[in-house]
Amino acid sequence: MIAELNRLVALVEDHLTDDLDLASVASPLGTTEYHLRRMFSSLAGMSLSEYVRRRRMTVAAAEVLGGDDLLGIAVRYGYGSTEAFGRAFRSVHGVSPGDIRRRGGPLRTQPQIRFRLTVEGITTVDARITDRPDFRLVGHVARVPLIHEGINPHIQAHIASLPIEEHARLKDLSSTEPAGLLQVSADVDSDYTEGSELTYLHGVAVTDATPVPDDLDTIEVPAGTWAVFRTGGDYPAALQSVWAATATEWFPSNPWRLRPGPSIVTVLDRSDDFSAATCELWLPVERA
Known part of the structure; x- marks a missing residue:
């Protein structure tokens, strides 16, 4: 995976002034666009699209300082107007192209990323692989922003809005693995960008044969690994530490890659105040 990501970085450099067709790039690298984007964002700490924007504006700054026509620079880097280019430029450098020409700076440089695999064994990752037939996730859905660290207050508010007896009703519906009450994230941005919206479901997994009340939301999950x-x-x-370790340690060391689908957390045991818990994180995968 590390070699594939470095090849991707090299291709980004070759396509700074045009659109990189990531789907056509992923196949020759022996992976998928979905997995490539998720691994890049997890390891780089920023989405691929954000990295491309920063690199474009880093290189474009030299052309701005060189006195080239601003509209020509904007078009060369994929922007239809100097205004749109100026907004992107300011978001990276904190000042407008005009300010740069007048004062010569300040400029914020995004260096070209290099991925390296460091063998440290800091985190022991306990994992198992299981094949599951198709099933359904049923419960209560909300659209919430993605937050990488700490408690997500939007998810907290969604769960708190449900009556206490509703949790028991949902738990009684559970009829297949993953068992028990589940925390489900679906429709996640492929770049895994902080603040992007996802579909969160508080509910359970059921078989196709399980009757589902009409007032519950449903996510269909196809058979897979x-x-x-x-x-x-x-x-x-x-839980968040292990989630990060899947990208930094487990996927680079194992012949599996992420495939599209919901990620699921089941809480197996917890303290009374929920300050500690034993959980399982379920990620949809396929052989690399």
Whole structure:
């Protein structure tokens, strides 16, 4: 995976002034656009689209300082007007192209990324692979922003809005793995961008034969393979740590890649105040 990501970075450099067709790039690298985007964002700490924008504006700054026509520069980097180019330029450098020409700076440089695999073994990742037939996720859905660290207050508010007896009703409906009450994230931005919206479902997994009340939302999940990661400790810090370790340690070391589908967390055990918990993280995967 590290070699594929470095090849992607090299291709980005070759296509700074035109659109890179990531789907056509992923296939020769032996992976998928979905997995490539998710691994890039997890390891680089920024989405691929954000990295491309920063690199374009870094290189474009030299042309701005060189006195080239601003509209020509804007068009060369994929912007239809100097206004749109100016907004992108300001978002990276904090000043407009005109300010740069008058004062010569300040300029913020995005260096070209290089991925390296460091063998440290900091995090032990306990995982199992399981094949599951198709099933349904049923419960209560909300659209919430993606937050990488700490408790997501939007998810908290969604769960808190449900009557206490509703949790028991949902749990009684559970009829297949993953068992128990589930935290489901679906329709996640492929770049895994902080603040982007996702579909969150608080509910359970059921078989096709399970009758589902009309007042519940449903997510259909096709048959496929899942990697299941178990973690225990401070909640949600331990869970988020293992989530990160799947990208930095597990996927680069194993012949599996992410495939589109919901990610699922099931809480197996928890303290009374939910400050600690034992959880399983279910991720949809396929052989690389």
